[in-house]
Amino acid sequence: MPGVTTITRVRRRGLFAKYVTSLVGLVVFVLAVNGALEIWFSYRQTRTALIGAMAEKAEATARRIEQAMTDLERQISRVTRASVPTLEQRRADYTLLMQQAPAISQLVLIDGQGREALRLTRATGATGAEDVAHDQQLAQTADKGVSFGGVSFRNRRPFLKIAVAHSGREPAATVAEIDLQFLSVLVGDAQTGKVGAAVVIDPQGRLLASSREADTLGDDVAGLRQVAALLRTPPQAVSSGQDGDGEPVLVASRQVARLGWFVLFEQPRSQAFASIGDLLLRIAGLIALGLIVAIVASMILARRMLVPIDALRAGASRLGDGDFGQRIEVRTGDELEDLSDQFNNMAGQLQETYAGLESKVEERTRDLEQSINELKALEEVGRAVASSLDLDAVLPTVAARALEITRADAVLIFSYDPMRRRFDLAEAKGIDAPAGGAAAYASIDADDSVLGDAANSGQPIAVPDLSAAPDHPLKELALAAGFASVLVVPLLDQHGALGALVVLRRSAGDFPDNLIGLMRTFAHQSELAMRNARLFHEVDQKGRELASAHDTVQQQAAKLQEQTDQLKNWNRSLEDRVEKQLGEIERIRRLERFLAPQVAQLIAASDGHDALLDSHRREVTVVFCDLRGFTAFTEASEPEEAMKVLREYHAAIGELVFRYEGTLDRFAGDGVMVLFNAPIALPDHTRRAVKMAVEMRDALDALTDKWRHRGHSLGFGIGIALGYATIGQVGFEKRLEYAAIGSVTNLASRLCAEAAPGQIVVSQRAYGTVENCAEARPIEPLTLKGFSHPIPAVEILLWRETSDVDADTNDTRAAASAGRAS
Missing domain, CATH: 3.30.450.20 (PAS domain)
Structure with missing residues (x-):
């Protein structure tokens, strides 16, 4: 051959x-x-x-x-x-x-x-x-x-x-x-x-x-x-x-x-x-x-797949030559071994009957042809399973070859969904008429159905006559489509049901055992295709998850190292900054016990300025002011109203003190004492003091009008003196004050006591430094307590700059000041 x-x-x-x-x-x-x-x-x-x-x-x-x-x-x-x-x-x-x-x-x-x-x-x-x-x-x-x-x-x-x-x-x-x-x-x-x-x-x-x-x-x-x-x-x-x-x-x-x-x-x-x-x-x-x-x-x-196929082909060739004593040896443990056993059984039966059963030669020939067709169908199905992991490409081949081998009217292949406990149609061959269309078999519940019974028993179930069988969903669908008998072969693996292979015939009758066995072989091929597809999907999914996890771990490790380095640098920088800021805060707290906040901040921010607080002698301008009639007001008024008046009064003058960079030396009740040129040297300290006093008087004029409407009769007087004083810290460690000691403070206090409401009384020496900027009126020398000689003084009427830009405004203010003095 x-x-x-x-x-x-x-x-x-x-x-x-x-x-x-x-x-x-x-x-x-x-x-x-x-x-x-x-x-x-x-x-x-x-x-x-x-x-x-x-x-x-x-x-x-x-x-x-x-x-x-x-x-x-x-x-x-x-x-x-x-x-x-x-x-x-x-x-x-x-x-x-x-x-x-x-x-x-x-x-x-x-x-x-x-x-x-x-x-x-x-x-x-x-x-x-x-x-x-x-x-x-x-x-x-x-x-x-x-x-x-x-x-x-x-x-x-x-x-x-x-x-x-x-x-x-x-x-x-x-x-x-x-x-x-x-x-x-x-x-x-x-x-x-x-x-x-x-x-x-x-x-x-x-x-x-x-x-x-x-x-x-x-x-x-x-x-x-x-x-x-x-x-x-x-x-x-x-x-x-x-x-x-x-x-x-x-x-x-x-x-x-x-x-x-x-x-x-x-x-x-x-x-x-x-x-x-x-x-x-x-x-x-x-x-x-x-x-x-x-x-x-x-x-x-x-090679492992072709060797048993070659053996099967060689055995089939020898059987065709009439050598019925030859047996095919295939030990693969799969469907090919089953097929070789079928060949061997067929050869034995032929050998037993060949001599005296000439009449059966034709039948055996047909059986051989059927076996060859089945082998070809199995080969085609095996090739489809081995060449593709796509169920959509494998299952149509399985269904078509099963329909061809069984000479049935229809073949259905179902996949099983364990979550919803139902069989879903995956492939259908031989159903074309609208009444028996594949859509009618799209989904069949596993409970109380022949498909579920076959999956539970693990064995094929043949129903020769559907009309005599118990009621179940598949029976109703098959009878409605004109089918009379059904063979259900379960598709199983070690984890349970994968689906079912269903063969439908329009004629009633038993299904031969060899046909059932052949359908089991086809079922094994379908199981293999489903397992391969599921395994490929799982391996591909795990591979993607592993690659994604690896990239994520590398990125997180890099970010963690970067954050660790940044945290070390930040900790070192933070320790230095905290130590430095604690020192600055302590200095500011100690200075703010007796200095204006802006002065304390200046000294704390400037290295070497702590010496400004040491005792020394310096020329200063002292401003002393208080409210007229305040003692009588406190005796006749409620304490809450008195405190409200004091808050309004302190707010009005306190803002001006800080604006003109004065040092608040004393702040007791309605009496306020302000130093200029200490501790920070100001070249125009007297000018600042007088200009501040004029703005204080104008601010208090509006405030006293407001008090008058509330039924309070209060006035405001100011005294200003220029002279030398000893400046420095007094007190003890837990309570320090910045004070000025000298006759100039007493003189400012006495001039304030002599001032009428709305009047600014300035010593002659202080007026001499600002006479070009202020308009004043001389007053009689004052005999003051603690001073052996009369003190010459003047009353400041209004403030004016060296230019005459605001001459009209100054005239108006002078007239108002004259009215207050009278």
């Missing part, structure tokens, strides 16, 4: 190649898809995390820049609020400001006529009369109070002008030039990585600061894509762009809103995604390893 041998070899080589190619292709496809998904998700996560980190740094840097500019504005505004009469004093204030703010390179004072009155730079200082009336920045300052100019560059260094209008009546402004070189330090501290960069640009796209040493400040970078997007109206932030060399970079930006600047952080894409390249190499290695394992495994499995 040379021809038969040739055909067998060709088929064996084709089947072997098909098994190997299918298994290898499947493994490579799964690995490739998994690798592609892993690369994509890794890329997205890396990109999102990196851009988010750069955005946080850009936000923090923008806030630091805004805070730095706000601090400079506050420092400049502090010198504009002080009223300084001379340029030399203004020069001293400017000098102190430039010592405190190294970023300020130049200060210019512009008077009310728009002319430069004083210029102070870090090299020299000069006065002049240069006309700057047309300076647009100064025009904006008159309306806004504070104005920021544009950025200019000198020797590739950026500078910014800040103009601040002076407060009070002085029509002037201070223009400060800020050296923006400190911005490079801010962005350098926040730089991301060794090859990343942080830059600051102005609204014209010029470079103000950069963490790259190779960048030149002042260069126009508006042509870069990410910068051009920010300079549009409105600004449009982008996450990618290119650097000066045209290389692609990742970008995160934030705007410094008040100045219109932009902070950009850039990271080269080649550095950001370096880990993706390593991942590609690992995946390529994994695919290569999977390919090798798949090839070896497929060759072994294909």
